[in-house]
Amino acid sequence: MAIEKKLTAGDAELILRPDQGCRVASLKVGGTELLRQGDKFGAFVMVPWCGRTENGVFRNGGVTHQLPIDAPPHAIHGTGxxxxxxxxxxxxDTDAAYYxxxxxxxPYPGRVTHKVELAPHSVKLTLSVEAAVDSFPAQAGWHPWWLRNLGQGGQDVELAFHAAWQEQRGDNHLPTGKRIDPLPGPWDDCFxxxxxxxxxxxxxxxxRVRVESPTEWMVVYTEQPEAVCVEPQSGPPNGLNTLPRLVTPIDPLEITTTWTWHRIG
Structure with a gap:
């Protein structure tokens, strides 16, 4: 298996790393890198859950499961x-799909597929989660690290969005279940x-980059100086417990996001 797959369309170039969780390792437009570089960065997939799962524990019906604790005391961002x-x-040259x-x-068998479709001014990403035998709750999404500054002498990135609500964040970094009016950043919050x-x-x-997805959930993370994250995901953090979306053999989970860009100035 190739270590990386390069896609090109117009002056856009995207590098996938199937050996590293099928993350988008690089996205360049006209030679300008848009994503933070490094093995943990780029834009990685979050599957079969997104964000933190409380104490690494989730339930499927009457069965309780324990996940590895990799963001103590929680489990974070899935195994994919x-x-x-x-x-x-x-x-x-423009399309690739991996599973x-x-x-x-x-604890449940299934298959996850990541499809990437690059065009000269956009990329469409699709994640699907299929159950092999037993049904189970799952989530899917992306965690792109957009560079705060493109390193060419310009200004830092500005974010613009209009959320209907913000999930109140508790001391344990998880939503409390209360919805509040959106607050100003910095954020590590779900909207x-x-x-x-x-x-x-x-x-x-x-x-200018526009991040769109039919899903109603996103996490915005702006607490690091190097990058900002806008994360479309199929449910809120700890959603395996608070808003479970059951994946069954006849009803897979699918989520898409499209990123569109153009130069300005």
Whole structure:
């Protein structure tokens, strides 16, 4: 299996790393890198759960499961980002699809597929989660690390979005269950957008990126100086417990996001 897969369309170049959780390792437009670089960065997938799962515990009916604690005291961002993914279909210059089969420490068999479709001014990402035998709750989403500054002498990125609510965050970094009016940043918070995620990132005079998804949930993280994260996901943090979406053999989970860009100035 190739260590990386490069897609190109127009002056856009995207690098996938199936050996590193099928993350988008790089997204360049006209040679300008938009994503923070490094093995843990780029844009990684979150599956079969997103964000933190409280104390690493979730229930499926009457059965309780314990996940590895990798963000004490919680389990964070799923197992897919640690997996080696396999090619699901022959790739082209602009399209690629990879899969991995769910396995220990996730307790239920199934398959996750990540499809990437690059165009000159956009990329569409699709994640699907299929159950092999037993039904189980699951989530899916993306965690892109957008560079705060493009490193070309310009200004830092500006975020613009209109959320219907913000999930109140407790001392344990999880939603309390109370919805509040959106507060100013910095954020490590979940927002609700019932009409779909729609966020603009603007590097003044340089670039504008629009992040869209039909899902109503996103997490925004702006607490690090190097990058900002806008994370479309199929449910809120700890959603395996608070808002479980059951994946069954006849009803897979699918989520998409589209990132569109253009130069400004």
């Amino acid at each position: 980002r640690h997996a080696v993914w396999q090619e699901a279909a022959p790739a082209t 991995y089969d769910l396995a220990d420490p996730w 609700g957008m019932p009409d779909g995620v729609d966020v603009e990132l603007t590097w003044p005079g340089e670039m």
